[in-house]
Each structure stands twice: as structure tokens, then as C-alpha cells.
Amino acid sequence: MEEHSYTPSEMMAIMTCKEFKDWEIAFVGIGIPLIAGILAKRFHAPNLSIVYESGCIGPEKFRMDFNVGDSSAADYALSLTSEWRVFADLQCGFYDVGVLGAAQIDRFGNLNTTAIFGAKDYYTPLVRLPGSGGGNDIGSSAGRVVVMMRLEKHRFVEKVDHLTTPGFLDGSPSARQKAGLLGHGPSAVVTDKALFYYHAETREMYLDTLYPGITLEEVKGSVGWELKVADNLKTAPYPTEEELQALRSIDPANLIMGGAAEREKIARAGIDAYVNLILKCANGR
Amino acid sequence: MQRGNGNSKISASKEMTLEEAVKKYIRDSSSITFGGFIGRDCVAAAHEIIRQGRKDLVVIDDSKTDVMDLLVGAGCVKRWEGAYLGYGAIGLAPNIRRSVEQGVPVHLEIEDWSNAAVSMRFLAGALNVPFMATRSMLASDILRYNGKIKVINDPFAGEPVALVPAARPEVAIIHAQRADVMGNAQIWGFLGNDENKARAARHTIITCEEIVSTEEIRRNANLTVIPYYCVDAVVRVPYGCHPQSCYGYYAYDVLFCSQYHQASNTRDGFLRWLDDYIYGCKNHWDYCNKVGWPRLQQLQYLERQFNLIRI
Numbered sequence: 001m002e003e004h005s006y007t008p009s010e011m012m013a014i015m016t017c018k019e020f021k022d023w024e025i026a027f028v029g030i031g032i033p034l035i036a037g038i039l040a041k042r043f044h045a046p047n048l049s050i051v052y053e054s055g056c057i058g059p060e061k062f063r064m065d066f067n068v069g070d071s072s073a074a075d076y077a078l079s080l081t082s083e084w085r086v087f088a089d090l091q092c093g094f095y096d097v098g099v100l101g102a103a104q105i106d107r108f109g110n111l112n113t114t115a116i117f118g119a120k121d122y123y124t125p126l127v128r129l130p131g132s133g134g135g136n137d138i139g140s141s142a143g144r145v146v147v148m149m150r151l152e153k154h155r156f157v158e159k160v161d162h163l164t165t166p167g168f169l170d171g172s173p174s175a176r177q178k179a180g181l182l183g184h185g186p187s188a189v190v191t192d193k194a195l196f197y198y199h200a201e202t203r204e205m206y207l208d209t210l211y212p213g214i215t216l217e218e219v220k221g222s223v224g225w226e227l228k229v230a231d232n233l234k235t236a237p238y239p240t241e242e243e244l245q246a247l248r249s250i251d252p253a254n255l256i257m258g259g260a261a262e263r264e265k266i267a268r269a270g271i272d273a274y275v276n277l278i279l280k281c282a283n284g285r
Numbered sequence: 286m287q288r289g290n291g292n293s294k295i296s297a298s299k300e301m302t303l304e305e306a307v308k309k310y311i312r313d314s315s316s317i318t319f320g321g322f323i324g325r326d327c328v329a330a331a332h333e334i335i336r337q338g339r340k341d342l343v344v345i346d347d348s349k350t351d352v353m354d355l356l357v358g359a360g361c362v363k364r365w366e367g368a369y370l371g372y373g374a375i376g377l378a379p380n381i382r383r384s385v386e387q388g389v390p391v392h393l394e395i396e397d398w399s400n401a402a403v404s405m406r407f408l409a410g411a412l413n414v415p416f417m418a419t420r421s422m423l424a425s426d427i428l429r430y431n432g433k434i435k436v437i438n439d440p441f442a443g444e445p446v447a448l449v450p451a452a453r454p455e456v457a458i459i460h461a462q463r464a465d466v467m468g469n470a471q472i473w474g475f476l477g478n479d480e481n482k483a484r485a486a487r488h489t490i491i492t493c494e495e496i497v498s499t500e501e502i503r504r505n506a507n508l509t510v511i512p513y514y515c516v517d518a519v520v521r522v523p524y525g526c527h528p529q530s531c532y533g534y535y536a537y538d539v540l541f542c543s544q545y546h547q548a549s550n551t552r553d554g555f556l557r558w559l560d561d562y563i564y565g566c567k568n569h570w571d572y573c574n575k576v577g578w579p580r581l582q583q584l585q586y587l588e589r590q591f592n593l594i595r596i
Contacts, residue, residue: 030373030374031374052475053322053348053400054322054323054324054475054477055322055475055476055477056474056475062591063536063591065374065537066373066374066375066537066539066542067323067324067350067373067374067529067537068322068324068348069321069322069323069324069325069326069348069475069477069529069530070323070324070529070530070536070537071324071325071474071530071531071532071533071534071535071536071537071588071591072530072536072537072591073324073475074474074475074532075591075592075593076593080473080474080475080476081475081476082475082476082477082478082479082480082481083322083347083400083404083475083476083477084401084405084407084408084478084481087400087401087404087421090401091401091419091420091421114397114426114427122430123395124385124386124388124392125386126386127377127382127386128370128377128381128382128385128386128395129371129377130369130370130371130377130378131367131368131369131370131371131395131397132368132369132398132399132400132422132425132427133348133368133369133371133399133400134348134368134369134399134400134401135399136399136401136421136422136425136427137399137400137401137402137421140420140421140422140423141420141421163424163425163426164425164426164427165425166423166424169424175424176424179423179424179445180420180423180424180444180445180446181420181423181424182420255374255543256374260376260543260546260547263375263539263540263543264543264547266540267540267543267544271538271540271580271583271584272583274539274540275583275584275586275587278587279587282590282591
């Protein structure tokens with residue numbers, strides 16, 4: 001396995017990166033979605049423009065953002081404007097693709113980022129999540145939506161506790177148009193184990209591609225409904241060394257995919273070491 | 286709302302201290318909005334509100350991390366009307382979770398919106414019209430729990446749209462890169478909803494990195510996002526957004542936030558943090574001492590390596 005050493009999160013970022021096309025305009029959230037967008041720009045989509053809800057259009061990324069309003073979100077931007085203006089442009093149909101995460105998803109791609117109710121309710125839930133943010137707006141009006149989330153049975157559910165962001169709603173023909181939604185809805189779900197697309201006729205999610213070393217049973221067992229599988233089920237190639245190197249250079253201190261443990265490590269090294277690392281990596285580009 | 290003729294916002298100098306501005310304009314139960322967008326939020330103002338012990342605040346805002354997690358953890362907020370309460374790429378907001386899930390220290394009432402909807406609420410407030418229309422939130426459960434959103438069929442073409450009422454908070458606290466003492470506030474980088482928040486609020490407090498002359502404002506008048514007639518108070522608060530970033534001035538302090546997040550995972554840890562960084566500091570200068578000036582200068586150095594916009 002030494003020659004294929006990568007984490008499930010890295011595989012998820014690399015697979016998401018392939019969902020962007022060159023010259024597209026992408027409404028991207030922070031975290032792994034942004035890493036995937038930056039990676040796409042370094043490979044097959046150098047002219048991809050990234051848009052942030054804070055009001056940043058077309059930045060070039062030499063350092064990582066941790067919030068959509070970090071000053072870094074504005075680095076080398078083509079246009080810096082207002083939040084309401086960017087959402088207006090979304091509603092005008094200027095943005096081709098949005099990338100969203102979620103805590104729960106159902107077979108028609110409806111997303112929950114508001115609360116996990118558990119045995120309780122909306123007002124006093126088991127877990128309060130951040131809420132829609134711009135997620136509902138992106139899911140409503142972006143040309144198409146790519147969802148990134150870990151494949152776990154409590155996340156892939158028959159019914160989401162709270163429908164924060166519309167997918168294909170109840171899956172009926174033209175449910176989105178009838179509701180008044182402008183975008184075409186979800187196009188792909190990229191997880192840490194497999195890639196899912198949506199059937200054009202039924203609007204239901206199906207398994208399209210397994211990642212190396214993952215079995216069909218494992219995936220079926222992680223989905224809370226009777227999962228449809230593509231007739232020609234594919235297996236994704238291993239990430240290349242080039243892809244992994246590029247990916248790791250985007251967040252050199254590994255503060256996002258490495259999580260709290262990595263952040264703890266660099267915090268102990270101190271602010272000076274952190275600043276030097278970020279500048280060294282940026283200068284290398 | 287009528288704020289035009291004879292308004293009290295015309296004066297040669299509105300400069301005051303942060304303590305004075307918070308004392309003068311923010312009362313228990315006030316409705317507030319903060320500028321910025323998880324970046325350029327005036328975190329120092331949240332600290333001062335906590336020090337002065339304000340209670341039962343209603344916060345109307347788009348997306349917040351540090352400001353709301355601190356205010357809610359310190360027991361200052363009764364109600365939130367907004368779109369996002371998390372902690373960015375670092376995780377969920379620990380005090381928000383404790384408050385909503387367990388009622389610690391008090392239960393936060395939440396009214397969920399989307400960011401575009403909140404943006405339209407402030408645009409309506411700034412236009413002085415009662416509502417705006419949006420194509421967001423249709424067919425979602427946000428409508429189910431939020432009775433203020435009305436879905437109607439557009440009277441002209443018949444398609445469904447959602448109507449959202451104007452937001453008119455009592456106070457907006459907005460951090461600008463610079464302002465003059467009259468209150469002309471210049472902002473660059475992204476703008477969030479600040480131009481509209483300043484116009485929608487009854488009172489606007491501008492905090493800023495630097496106070497400059499009116500002559501200097503006139504040299505770059507396109508940058509004046511908020512003109513003086515919207516403004517009640519001007520306060521110089523350098524590094525007022527730390528640990529968040531301020532475009533062109535200093536970068537996000539991800540390591541500090543990471544440590545805050547760890548510490549706040551338990552209620553005791555958060556209370557210790559509150560003692561160390563807020564109650565233990567008599568004002569913002571004291572907080573800067575506690576954080577350390579070399580650290581703040583490093584964040585400034587980092588920011589300036591990436592910034593192409595020179596004012």
C-alpha cells in the first residue's frame with residue numbers, strides 16, 4: 001500500500017476536483033470544497049472562477065481560507081463587491097456550479113444543515129448545526145450542485161430531519177420548477193468511498209463509481225435506503241502522485257484535512273513557524 | 286422610519302471610545318447587527334458588550350462565528366434571526382450548541398433564514414420599503430419554521446416568490462478599514478451587507494483600524510461605502526477584528542481560533558477563556574497586550590505579503 005498512501009478525505013477532494021469544468025464559475029464553500037476547487041484550477045480547469053458569498057469574485061489562491069470572509073478570500077480577485085450583489089448574480093443564473101456539504105442527504109439530494117433532531121425537535125434538537133448559510137440559495141439557484149460528504153448510514157437517510165436545501169424534492173417530474181426554483185438541482189455526490197450521480201428520468205441517486213479497495217456491499221450498507229447501482233459500475237483510479245502533491249501543497253500546514261490534531265501541532269510550533277510555512281509555500285508558486 | 290432632515294447624525298466629530306459607544310447605544314434587549322462576513326467582524330465590540338453585561342439582545346445577521354459564539358456563551362443574547370452560526374472550517378460553534386441543545390447558559394431562540402434572504406431583508410431596510418422578494422427558500426423547511434416568510438405568486442407573471450420583511454435593527458456595529466471623525470467609513474476587500482446594514486439600522490457605530498482626515502477620504506471617495514449621515518459614533522479600534530482577519534491589515538489567526546475552539550468544548554473551558562481574554566482585560570488595548578503585539582504584527586506582515594490593493 002506504500003505506493004498508494006492517501007487518506008479518504010484526500011480521495012474525496014481529488015474526485016470532487018474532476019466535477020469542475022474549465023471556464024466555469026463556481027460558488028464554493030470553505031473547507032474541502034475549496035481545496036477541490038483550487039486543485040481543479042491547478043490541473044484541468046485553470047480558468048475556473050471561484051465566487052464567495054462574502055462578495056469575492058475570481059480570486060487566485062496562494063493561501064488557504066478558513067472562513068468565506070477571511071481576507072485571503074479576496075486575494076488577487078477580479079471583483080470585490082457586496083454579499084447581496086453576489087446572491088443577485090446567483091439568482092440571475094451566472095453561476096454554473098455550487099459545491100455543498102451537509103450532515104444528511106436523502107435519495108433525491110435534499111440536504112440538511114440545520115439540525116439533527118434525534119428524539120427531540122427543531123427547537124431543542126439533539127445537534128444544532130450551523131443552518132443554511134448560503135447553502136439553500138446555492139441549492140435553489142446554482143446551475144447544478146455537487147455535494148461532498150462522508151458516506152455513513154446516519155448521513156444517507158430515507159428522510160432528512162430538516163430540508164434546508166432543496167434537491168429534487170419528492171422526485172416527481174418538474175417538482176423544482178413548480179416550486180419556483182431556478183437551478184437544475186443536484187448533479188453528483190462525492191464521498192470518501194464512492195461517487196454517486198442522479199438518474200435523468202427518476203431523479204434518484206445511484207452508485208456510479210467505487211473507490212479502490214471499497215466493496216459494493218460496504219457502500220450499500222452505508223446507505224439508509226435500497227440503493228440503485230449503475231449497470232456499468234466503475235472503479236476510480238488511484239490518485240496520482242502529482243495530484244496528491246498538488247493537493248498537499250494547497251494547505252501546507254494540513255489544518256483543514258488534518259483536523260484538530262494537526263492544528264494543535266502547528267499551534268505548539270508557534271505563530272512564527274506558521275507564518276513562515278505559509279509564505280514559503282506561496283512563494284513556491 | 287424617517288432619518289433625513291434634522292437628524293442628529295450631523296456633527297463635526299463623533300469620535301468616542303468603544304466603552305462610550307457601547308454604553309450609549311446598546312441597551313438590554315436591543316436588536317443588533319454586526320458588519321463583516323466572518324472576516325472584518327468587530328470582535329472587540331462583542332468583548333465590550335460582554336464586559337458591560339448586556340442581556341437579552343436580539344441579533345439579526347447573515348453569518349457569524351466568533352461574535353455570536355462569544356455573546357451566546359456569555360449569556361448576552363436571547364434571540365437570533367439569521368442564516369449561519371458555526372465556526373468555519375474548524376467546526377461547529379460550541380457555545381451555540383450548548384445553548385440550543387441544553388439551554389446553557391440560556392436557551393437561544395433561533396429563527397432560520399438563508400444568507401440571500403437576510404441580504405434582501407437588509408436591502409429592504411436600506412431602501413426603506415417593507416419587504417423584498419427572493420427565489421430562495423422555496424419548498425424548504427425554512428418556510429415551515431419561519432412564519433415571517435410569505436410565499437406568494439408574483440402578481441405580474443404568476444410564478445412563486447418568497448417575500449421577506451425589511452430588517453431594521455436598532456444598532457449596527459461595522460468595522461471599516463478607516464474613517465474620518467465625521468463618520469465617512471471606507472471599506473475595501475469584500476463588503477458583505479455593510480452598506481445596507483448601516484442604512485437599515487437606527488444607529489450605526491463605526492469601528493475602524495485608522496482614523497484619517499476628511500481630506501484623505503475625499504481622495505478615494507469611491508471607497509466610502511458608508512457616508513457620515515448614517516453614522517452615530519466613530520471609534521478607533523486597531524486589530525478590532527482579531528482573531529478574524531481585516532482585509533489589507535491582518536490575516537486570520539487560525540491557530541488562536543483553533544485553541545479557542547478546543548478550550549470552549551467544555552463550559553468550564555469557555556468560562557476560563559472568558560476570564561482570561563475578556564473579563565481579565567479592562568479594554569481592547571489590554572486584550573491586545575494579552576494576545577501579544579508581536580503576534581498581531583506577524584498577522585499584519587502575513588496579510589501584507591498577499592495584498593495587491595494599495596490605498
